Amino acid sequence: MSGMPSARHIALAVAFAALVTLPFWMPGIYYINVSSQVLFYAIFALGLNILVGYGGLVSLGHAGLFGITAYATAYLLSMGLGHTAAILGALIISLGCTAIFAALALRATGIGFIMITLALGQIIWGLAYRWISLTGGDNGINVKTRPAPFGVDLGDPSGFYYTSLVIFLIAVVVVTIFVRSPFGAALKGTRDQPRRMNALGYHVWAIRFWACVLSGLLTAVAGILFVYYTQFISPQTTSLTASAEVLLMVIAGGPATLLGPIVGAALVVVVKNVVSGYIERWNFLLGAIFVAIVILMPEGLVPGTARLWRQGWRAFRSRRSVVLAGSAEPKP
């Protein structure tokens, strides 16, 4: 690699600076809150991408895990536990559930895995609706206060935003390290050639299981941020639509890329919250955007844009070199 900062590095530095200064240039509290949503949905999508992108395992039950964490946090808080205890308790509960989900779903791969995760997600959704003594049914559970870690008031939009940003950046670093690690390479290997991986001495099932657990951990972290953000949890959060939405974030942005799920999360959250203020049929618009992505860049927004950029750059350079070569020709 050269010492010169590449376009990629500059873009990342600009994005980082924009994120850090965001509350100062965003036109209002509402938009700061939308940005917080983008951040925790991005963590959620990063978590799902571990399975979908790097593991080749498509889950349609992740909203169930997300919901379990949110419900667990809200329930433990309503029992009178402190924020720290509730958060730790919710993490333990959701990791336990993730392990059970993984053990059940990993009996299959491909379509079978999708169907089992779909069924498990629907079970959670059904329980959220019907197990009224625990979940409050349709009424859901309210969360009365937000915590104030290290003196940062999470009741304040900027405070919540910066806390989300710190956790988001940690998640990005964790995923970056993971995908470049030997374990990450092994996970990608089980995606591409499970049979060969087994013959090479890898425990394919165990690799997939631990990938599920890491995915579940990121999902749980996002779920905790979500429930503190909305201060309310209802069965809607665990629905199939919610699972599909986060899957679309990953697929639209670009599975098996680091930036893809983040861009996908930003796209969905912005259309859902901001554009819906101007266009009544925002669902239609979101659908149209997805159709456009699938047709124009089926590999996802991030890899697709990179490809178009490279093609454009190459076309520009070849034209320029033709012009230069033409001018250098000796006159007859």
Place this chain on the structure above:
Amino acid sequence: MSALTVSKLCKAFGGLRVTTDVNLNVEPGERRLIIGPNGAGKTTLFNLITGELTPDSGSVHLLDRDITGVPSRRRAHLGMARTYQIITLFARDTIVRNVTLALLGLSNERWNPLTVIDRNTDLIDRAHEALQRVGLRHIADRPLSQTSYGERRRVEIAMALAQNPKVLLLDEPFAGLSIDERRDVQETLRAIPRDVTIVMIEHNMDVALDFAERITLLHFGKVIVEGTRAEVVADPHTREVYLGH
């Protein structure tokens, strides 16, 4: 001691008996060739030996240790490596990453989620050495998608060799190769030291006969003839079922 012993191995897919009472005894350092017409059960026998299929009855011993119930992935750790008849490589990765994955499979490092695999110079150096053995070191960083069929065959062999196996199972390593490529692979195989026992399935009789010391002829899942090169070629059964006259 023998390197690989197969006793009374049986396997049926429904009513189709693909392996019937197969016995095989391969000495350490031996070069064994398994021949037989299409559908004779050669690859099935390999899958039974490597544990990718579970036998209905019978046993498999590796270096006098009973491995019949040992999962396939453990057998790699015990010194068994194989190549596939249908190329089974990581198409999105570079050649050297393919071999690195083979090395990583036997290392405890494979569970490590915190280091950068591209900075594991020990692993990558060893991958380059394995590629040197098959003559591909100069294109180690090329993506697999930009390699020729013959080069991929050699990557298959490099991955198996990288694992430093005691018993190496080669499933048609010459399949689909041009004459030049065949010669390259032949040289690669000839250079493998004698502490590696090799069992090879091959259709191409010229190269195979040249390589093997002992030959086992399979037909309809049964061992029909077994013996030295001369014995098997001279046997009337061989002419009948294999050479076709």
